Amino acid sequence: MSAPEFSYEISKGLLPGHRACAGCGQAAAVRLIMEIAAPNCVVTNATGCLEVFTTPHPESAWGVPWVHSLFENAASVASGVEAALKKQGRLEEVRVLAFGGDGATLDIGFGPLSGMFERNHDVLYVCMDNEAYMNTGVQRSGSTPFAASTTTSPAGRRSFGEDRPKKDLPAISAAHGIPYVATASMSFFADLRRKTKKALGIRGAKYLQVHVPCPPGWGYDEKLSVDIGKLAVECGMYPLVEWENGEVTRVRKIKKIPVEDYLKAQRRFRHLFRSEEGKAQIANVQELADASIEKYGLVD
Amino acid sequence: MRKMIEGSRAVAEAVGLCRPDVISAYPITPQTHIVEELSQMVADGDVDAEYVRVESEHSAASVCLGAVAAGSRAYSATTSQGLMLMAEVLYNIAGMRLPLVITGVNRALSAPLSIWNDHQDTLALRDTGWLQLYAENSQEVLDMHIQAYKIAEDDRVLLPLMIGMDGYVLTHTYESVDVPTQEEVDAFLPRYDPLYKLDPEDPYTLGAFADPSLYQEMRYEIQRDALRSKEVVKEVARDFQAAFGRWMGDVVEPYMCDDAETIYIGLGTVVGTLKDWVDVRREQGDKVGALKLRCFRPFPNDELREALGNAKQVVVIEKAVSVGGYGIAAAEVRGALYGQPKTPPVVCAMTGLGGRDVTYEVLDEIQKRTEAGETDFFAGLRTELLEAS
Numbered sequence: 001m002s003a004p005e006f007s008y009e010i011s012k013g014l015l016p017g018h019r020a021c022a023g024c025g026q027a028a029a030v031r032l033i034m035e036i037a038a039p040n041c042v043v044t045n046a047t048g049c050l051e052v053f054t055t056p057h058p059e060s061a062w063g064v065p066w067v068h069s070l071f072e073n074a075a076s077v078a079s080g081v082e083a084a085l086k087k088q089g090r091l092e093e094v095r096v097l098a099f100g101g102d103g104a105t106l107d108i109g110f111g112p113l114s115g116m117f118e119r120n121h122d123v124l125y126v127c128m129d130n131e132a133y134m135n136t137g138v139q140r141s142g143s144t145p146f147a148a149s150t151t152t153s154p155a156g157r158r159s160f161g162e163d164r165p166k167k168d169l170p171a172i173s174a175a176h177g178i179p180y181v182a183t184a185s186m187s188f189f190a191d192l193r194r195k196t197k198k199a200l201g202i203r204g205a206k207y208l209q210v211h212v213p214c215p216p217g218w219g220y221d222e223k224l225s226v227d228i229g230k231l232a233v234e235c236g237m238y239p240l241v242e243w244e245n246g247e248v249t250r251v252r253k254i255k256k257i258p259v260e261d262y263l264k265a266q267r268r269f270r271h272l273f274r275s276e277e278g279k280a281q282i283a284n285v286q287e288l289a290d291a292s293i294e295k296y297g298l299v300d
Numbered sequence: 301m302r303k304m305i306e307g308s309r310a311v312a313e314a315v316g317l318c319r320p321d322v323i324s325a326y327p328i329t330p331q332t333h334i335v336e337e338l339s340q341m342v343a344d345g346d347v348d349a350e351y352v353r354v355e356s357e358h359s360a361a362s363v364c365l366g367a368v369a370a371g372s373r374a375y376s377a378t379t380s381q382g383l384m385l386m387a388e389v390l391y392n393i394a395g396m397r398l399p400l401v402i403t404g405v406n407r408a409l410s411a412p413l414s415i416w417n418d419h420q421d422t423l424a425l426r427d428t429g430w431l432q433l434y435a436e437n438s439q440e441v442l443d444m445h446i447q448a449y450k451i452a453e454d455d456r457v458l459l460p461l462m463i464g465m466d467g468y469v470l471t472h473t474y475e476s477v478d479v480p481t482q483e484e485v486d487a488f489l490p491r492y493d494p495l496y497k498l499d500p501e502d503p504y505t506l507g508a509f510a511d512p513s514l515y516q517e518m519r520y521e522i523q524r525d526a527l528r529s530k531e532v533v534k535e536v537a538r539d540f541q542a543a544f545g546r547w548m549g550d551v552v553e554p555y556m557c558d559d560a561e562t563i564y565i566g567l568g569t570v571v572g573t574l575k576d577w578v579d580v581r582r583e584q585g586d587k588v589g590a591l592k593l594r595c596f597r598p599f600p601n602d603e604l605r606e607a608l609g610n611a612k613q614v615v616v617i618e619k620a621v622s623v624g625g626y627g628i629a630a631a632e633v634r635g636a637l638y639g640q641p642k643t644p645p646v647v648c649a650m651t652g653l654g655g656r657d658v659t660y661e662v663l664d665e666i667q668k669r670t671e672a673g674e675t676d677f678f679a680g681l682r683t684e685l686l687e688a689s
Binding site for chain 2: 039040041042044045051052055056057058059060062063064065066067068069070072073076077078079080081082083084085086087088094111112114115118119
């Protein structure tokens with residue numbers, strides 16, 4: 001399926017001219033989501049790359065009402081917007097979306113997000129997961145994958161990078177019993193579109209976590225973002241799963257390529273290929289991927 | 301209608317009469333009675349609001365921020381540690397020019413943990429861009445909430461407003477108050493109709509970042525409008541008097557100050573004690589007066605100069621300490637009087653911390669030590685408990 005021709009009408013959610021890096025996975029994913037969500041929506045946005053590259057005052061790349069408050073409170077602000085729209089009798093026609101990066105979502109804004117889920121506000125929360133604090137210079141977050149080198153979990157003589165696996169926020173979200181949770185990838189456009197449409201058609205709290213490759217943060221040629229994202233999914237390191245009311249309802253089957261194919265394409269994992277001990281860590285990464293493949297039945 | 305109710309109930313009734321669209325709060329002693337009362341009013345359908353039961357004060361403030369940005373009137377209440385947790389959001393709300401009203405119940409800060417009253421919490425937030433009013437009694441705190449929305453939402457102001465209300469002393473005390481009718485409040489306070497809001501029909505970007513070429517001007521405008529808001533505080537107090545027939549001061553309220561040689565200044569409920577004590581001292585021939593600092597932000601510099609200019613001495617009864625400096629209110633009063641032709645000395649008497657009662661005995665001690673020439677001191681101190689130094 002080919003991407004539609006650009007039109008101002010269809011792109012009136014996130015407009016061109018913003019300051020994202022070339023190859024930014026997040027900018028592409030948000031544009032796809034906003035093509036579906038605009039114009040009848042309100043967006044709240046956590047502090048982070050998306051906020052910074054779209055709204056240097058007095059410029060704005062947003063064609064819909066948009067509000068940024070702080071790093072950790074996009075879910076709470078969205079809860080307040082939703083409550084106000086409900087009181088105004090406008091919640092039938094206006095959708096509420098919240099955007100946050102993985103640091104804003106898995107770490108500092110985790111409490112507010114859980115609160116928003118537990119109260120079941122009619123909000124689609126979208127986590128743009130590029131697996132580290134990219135806006136501040138690639139520091140480790142709770143979403144950083146095992147063995148990735150970041151500026152605060154660097155590989156070194158005594159370290160192979162991040163020593164813990166990614167926090168499983170989709171499963172934690174699903175455990176809240178909210179009506180819809182899904183993981184997606186900016187590299188699978190049709191899948192992302194379908195999940196966005198589905199989420200926006202459901203009332204109550206929804207969580208969508210989108211894997212968004214980051215050329216400067218992960219260290220690869222910016223033209224490869226879509227390819228890198230595909231490798232993450234196809235090797236089982238980023239399973240694409242949907243939950244409804246706490247139960248897994250659908251998964252995207254994968255080809256099951258070796259994790260090595262995904263790791264070797266990125267600077268953040270290159271230390272693993274430079275020693276025998278590093279290669280032993282790759283086996284651990286493969287084990288984590290295999291566990292996900294098994295858990296979600298990603299291979300027939 | 302005249303009722304004998306708790307201070308917290310008086311606030312809840314006032315807030316209900318202001319027709320908030322969204323209420324969001326997190327429980328913390330001694331704020332709880334206010335939000336419990338409002339919860340019941342919503343549960344009974346007496347107040348038609350969305351009540352959002354959040355998981356922290358940070359989120360309570362954030363929910364209110366979102367609601368006001370979306371064009372609704374919102375309310376929250378908290379105290380002490382809750383205010384500290386909110387602090388980040390409070391700066392943000394002011395910077396975004398969202399006219400939220402919250403009750404800042406006054407309670408000491410930890411450590412050591414104390415649930416009792418002083419002014420450390422709200423005074424620590426004096427630089428946030430929030431307007432701050434402090435109430436002396438239940439009637440004033442009730443009236444003040446109705447005035448607060450009118451002040452904050454005024455196009456000339458568009459800044460949030462925090463009402464300081466002494467924990468327990470005011471929140472948990474029953475007094476007779478006159479509660480206005482819904483019709484009276486509706487006639488006084490128009491529905492919230494903001495200039496800008498989150499609306500798909502007319503999309504705005506709110507909360508964009510400012511680089512060094514823009515930030516300072518935005519801060520200048522907040523400062524300019526906060527200073528100008530003093531006139532709105534006064535105007536609304538006058539309008540309120542015209543509508544409801546009550547007057548408790550606007551930015552300051554002097555009591556027996558005209559011929560006073562020494563004027564005692566306080567915020568909140570301690571002013572009631574001060575007024576009674578002034579009566580007692582006057583019977584003994586002491587030329588003393590009391591002054592209620594009703595509005596702390598904007599700070600009433602001109603009004604203080606006028607009210608204190610003829611005094612020989614000013615004493616600030618200070619229920620907050622800027623540790624390593626001295627009293628917070630005293631520093632501001634000294635600043636207001638600095639450089640005036642006749643500047644009375646300003647004494648800073650720090651007392652009433654963590655719920656310690658400020659009694660006549662404490663005030664007598666302050667008077668004595670002031671006459672003896674002391675300037676910055678703790679009063680009502682249990683010296684027998686202090687470590688030998």
